[in-house]
Amino acid sequence: DQQVKQNSPSLSVQEGRISILNCDYTNSMFDYFLWYKKYPAEGPTFLISISSIKDKNEDGRFTVFLNKSAKHLSLHIVPSQPGDSAVYFCAASELDSGNTPLVFGKGTRLSVIA
Template sequence: DQQVKQNSPSLSVQEGRISILNCDYTNSMFDYFLWYKKYPAEGPTFLISISSIKDKNEDGRFTVFLNKSAKHLSLHIVPSQPGDSAVYFCAAYRVPSGTYKYIFGTGTRLKVLA
């Protein structure tokens, strides 16, 4: 049972435009969500996170939106740059569990075209 899903395996966007990456989850107990970026031959790099008490968190060009009723979160990158080309993973976990067990999605490969 895939509790965190990224239904788009790939996405291509023109440089300067907005990239929107989507993530859906099924477990309503998740209360903390994260986005990671991964380049080839490197480990995932933390990008941005959001707690379930918020519906938006912004950090520079990156904004994460959380829709709890729809169990959906999205990552917006504006403006997109060629260096943003990477695989993006969303992750979720339940803070009160104390286990720090992240559940990851399968990733979306973003390609930003110059």
């Protein structure tokens, strides 16, 4: 039962262009969403998050958009840089409980080509 889905296993983007990574979820109880970046042999690194009371959150080159009615979120990276090449995981949780675990998608491997 995939509650968080990342349907694109991989994405290639030219350096300087926009990278758009997509994520869908099925559990309507989710109200907090996060994006993590993972390099090989390292743990997931937190990038950016958004709660369900917002539809957009921006941090430098990274912007996350949330469409609650469609149960869809996306991560935009502008401009993309070669160092952004990594696996990006979408994760979701129920914010109400402080110890609620994260539910992860399978990840999208982003390759930024110089």
